[in-house]
Amino acid sequence: QVQLEESGGGLVQAGGSLRLSCKASSRTLDRDQMGWFRLAPGKEREFVAATTWTGDLREYADVVKGRFTISRDITKTTVYLQMDNLKPEDTAVYYCAAAPWGARSNIGAYDIWGQGTQVTVSS
Numbered sequence: 001q002v003q004l005e006e007s008g009g010g011l012v013q014a015g016g017s018l019r020l021s022c023k024a025s026s027r028t029l030d031r032d033q034m035g036w037f038r039l040a041p042g043k044e045r046e047f048v049a050a051t052t053w054t055g056d057l058r059e060y061a062d063v064v065k066g067r068f069t070i071s072r073d074i075t076k077t078t079v080y081l082q083m084d085n086l087k088p089e090d091t092a093v094y095y096c097a098a099a100p101w102g103a104r105s106n107i108g109a110y111d112i113w114g115q116g117t118q119v120t121v122s123s
Contacts, residue, residue, distance in 0.1 A: 009117030022096030
């Protein structure tokens with residue numbers, strides 16, 4: 001089974017940037033969809049961004065559009081989340097997840113999850 005490991009979280013001031021990485025142990029055709037989600041205190045886990053290994057089909061949550069960019073490097077089996085112009089409300093634990101093709105923002109379709117990486121944005 002594919003395993004995912006996130007890295008790159010940390011503490012940053014509002015307006016700053018961070019790049020998260022999600023290293024997959026392998027890339028399989030039955031888990032083509034890769035997504036980033038986040039969980040903030042007192043809130044439900046929410047979709048942030050998604051892409052696919054094949055076709056690199058990207059989509060974003062409205063609250064991060066224009067500020068976050070998802071990308072992937074097939075040779076490194078790594079998915080990235082570049083986060084720019086960070087805001088205090090972006091503070092959360094960010095998770096990488098894998099799902100069958102077509103899952104897109106459907107959190108229920110993701111069945112492989114990483115351990116998460118903390119992002120804290122100070123005002």
